[in-house]
Amino acid sequence: MSGVVLEGYLNEKLVKAFVEDAQLVVRAEQELVHLPVELVLRASLVNTNNSILVQLKVLAPTPSDRSCSSCLPTPNSKRKHILTREQWQNRDCDPHVAHLTHTSISIHVPNKNQAEASAWIDQVQKLAYPNESRQRILVIGNPASGQGRGKEVLQKQVIPIFQSAGCTLKVHQTQKRFDAFRLAQDARTQDYDVLVCVGGDGTMHEVVNGLASREDVAEAIALPLVPVPCGSGNGMYVSLHGASNFNVSLACLSALKGTTHAQELCAVTQDAALFPNDGAFACQGQASNGRKYVQYYSFLSQAIGLMADVDLGTEKFRFIGDLRFSLGYIMGAMRNKRCEIDIQVVLGEYGSTDRGRMRQRALSDVPSTISKGGRAASARKLRYGSVLEPINMTEEPLELTRMSAQDNGNSASRSWRRVNESVSTLYAGKMPYVARSLMAFPYASPADGAIDILLQTQTSSFFQKIGSLIDGEEGNHVLRPGMHYFKVEALRVTPKKLARQRYLSIDGESMPYGAFQVEVSRLSMVLLSLDDEVWRAPILQPPAASKHETTQDPNRPQGH
Missing domain, CATH: 3.40.50.10330 (Probable inorganic polyphosphate/atp-NAD kinase; domain 1)
Structure with a gap:
């Protein structure tokens, strides 16, 4: 035992409450509570007539949760809430952490022990909130x-x-x-x-x-x-x-x-003429040719082609949950419709077509050197202009089937390059997962100055597409034939014709089907997570702790 030991009564039974190795323990005849102290929401003291009431508000496994039976030593055990530190540290995959509920524990302490109770509560609160709490x-x-x-x-x-x-x-x-x-x-x-x-x-x-x-x-x-x-x-x-x-x-x-983490946003621009009714949510701008555009922001994904059709074309099947995405993808792969679009990209300083280089950078967690924040005018300023501006195109297209030194971004490669591919879908984004069953962008990094792009060719076979669906859960679809995965600083997509029943999906929301341009914004949002380090996709976790490192990627550096 460490620190102050509190003695009192719980349901007329004598209990001892203490903290040992950052575990909160409230013990009667047998343990009633055994939890990581991080799960304490609040510890407080209430005065009653004859005793002091120590109130604990905690998150704990539900007593009736059968998944916790492995924690119980015997069928007749009176233990109620048990969660070990090891289980807490493996909370991303441990089933015992999946069923936490808020509950209250009240311990009666004699008035003469008020000082002891107060000291114990202070100890618990400091351990539960080592940093400033958000109230x-x-x-x-x-x-x-x-x-x-x-x-x-x-x-x-x-x-x-x-x-x-x-x-x-x-x-x-x-x-x-x-x-x-x-x-x-x-x-x-x-x-x-x-x-x-x-x-x-x-x-x-x-x-x-x-x-x-x-x-x-x-x-x-x-x-x-x-x-x-x-x-x-x-x-x-x-x-x-x-x-x-x-x-x-x-x-x-x-x-x-949680710990704060900065997450880059993507600035998206489209012709204002596409937004007759609902463009009020976006910032307005004017191109050099006098035409107006709207500018809004994306934190997750931008999709056109098969993946957009899967996302938005299956809305009526929302009642079946995540399964609608898989079924929609299978149906779309059978139809194998070509996505008639022109694609131009800027590699810039942070773009690359080298998966090994992308992975190494994501592992190193090198923050972007691009300045963030600033006043409204500078924060929303576009580096590559809007979708309505003419672009400076180089004659050399971006060859996705081979790599060259020029395809590893540098500060001078700010010219636009065409991508000449027959496309089934184009998917771009800034976070690894778009759903539980799809780690679309396995080498995504929150502040690397680049947009991850997944491009699936229309010429890939039905079985290759289905294989990509199966491998998507662990991020290995990027290794599949007919799949191109690369990073850019800016992207412009222009539909060749405004086809019916085609969609543009931005963060899963339907936007007007038409030309759009995306670049990494100067703005970053602030997210909170329970991990102190910057989040990483599971495929980037250390090999000993991850099951996702089994696939041999020819572009993946050895020793990782």
Whole structure:
């Protein structure tokens, strides 16, 4: 035992409560509670007539959870809440952490032991919150997300957890599209420590754009953001917390205790003529030729072709969850429709077609040297202009089937190059996962100054496409024939014809089908996770700790 040992009564039984090796232990005749101290939400003291009441608010495995049976020594054990430090450290994949619920423990201590109880509470609070805690929480929730599950998650899990932690809460529920955008745009961000988004990636997309559209954009975008998963894909949550499950409790805990990480945003521009009704959510700009464009921001993905059709063309099948993406992809692969687009890219200083180089850079976590923040005018300024500007094209196309020294970005390679491929789909993004079943961009890095691009050729066979689907869960699809994976600083895509029943998906949201241009923005959002280090895709984890390093990539450096 270490520190102060507290003795009291729980359900008229004598208990001892202490902290040992950062584990909270409340022991009666047999252990009742055994948890990592990180799962303590709040410890407080309440005066009663005859005794002092020590109240503990914690997150713990539910007593009826059968998945915890392996922790119990005998069938007759009276243990209730047990989670070891090893299980907590492996929380991304340990099933015992998947069923955490907020619960309360009250220990009666004689009045004469008040000083002892107070010292014990101070010890627990310091261990539970080694850094400054976040107490002022703004919640924007989409009650309709997850087939209506969002409302239940908000009321039965999110709000009670923050209340148990003693937080001051402001809760807004959206009713229609763009409500989250307007709420974020109008929020007094200086009054809050964190903004929690209860919903899917679409809710987060609106919140990010609401913050980015403000006059005080540099200050507003610095408010830390936390996704609580309720949607279909939840790519941001999975990238931050792992693909094993959607854990609301862990998301809320990261809002209270998480470490801040900067995540680059992508600036997207389109012709304003494409937005007759709903372009108000985007910033307006004027090209050198006098035409107007809209500028908005993407944190996750930009898709056109098969993957956009899978994402947006399967909306009516949302009731089957993630499975709709797999079924939609199989149907699309059978049709094998060509995506009629022109593609131009800028490698710039941070782009590359060398997977080994991309992986090594992601492993080194070298931050981008591009300056962030600044006032509104500079923060939203485009390096490569809008989609309406003429571009400086080089005659040499970007050959994806071979590598050259010129295809490893350098500061002088700021010219646009054409990609001559027959395309089934083009997928671009900044985070590893777009859904639990698809690690689309395995070498994504939060601040490497580049956009990851996945391009699948139309000439690849049906079985090659299906193989890519199977390998997508662990990120090995990038090694498949007919798949090209590379990084750029800027991307322009121009449909050759405005076909019906084709989609443009930005962060899973439907945007007008037409030409668009993407570049890494000067703006970065701030995310919270329970890991101190910058997040990494599982494929980038150390070999001893990862099952994802079994595939031999000819471009993957040896010894990693």
